[in-house]
Amino acid sequence: MVRTAHVIKALFILLILIQAVAVAQSVNGVVYDKNTGENLPGANVLLEDLNVGTTTNSEGEFQFSAVAKGEHLLRVSFMGYRIYKIAVIAAEQKDLKIALTPASLSGQEVTVTADRAVERETPAAFSNMQRQHIEDNLWAQELPMLLAELPNLFAYSDAGNGLGYSYLKIRGFD
Secondary structure, X not given: OHHHHHHHHHHHHHHHHHHHHHXXXXXXXXXXXXXXXXXXXXXXXXXXXXXXXXXXXXXXXXEEEEEEOOEEEEEEEOOOEOOEEEEEEOOOOOOEEEEEOEOXXXXXXXXXXXXXXXXXXXXXXXXXXXXXXXXXXXXXXXXXXXXXXXXOEEEEEOOOOOOOOEEEEEOOEO
């Protein structure tokens, strides 16, 4: 009687596993740049209706295993590219090739303005260092040490020899 119960239990578990294997499918593919053909590692791939996601590996490949049969919405995104969506049928579509189109990301407008100081016209203290002076006096030390020759500039380095971490202060400001 005990053996019969174990056999029935084993058959029941085997039946469930067979059904799970028959229902579960895989969805896999590769994501690449449409213009260059280069694979995109680190792209986000999401089966939206199942809320299951992954990222592409170093070769731009992804894989979902044990996906239920039927149609699913696949969403692929990568920084600097348009989002790509496609309906996939887990039992039928394998080895998807997904080409992402580059897209520029618009941000806030930035306006850059500059003024050049002119001697005896600009109401600010300034110093000019000529290119020839830099070429003659710059050796292996870091640039802040050379700039320390100018008035109101102070430079120092952690090692004390002008190499390594160097710091520059202009009129007391780091």
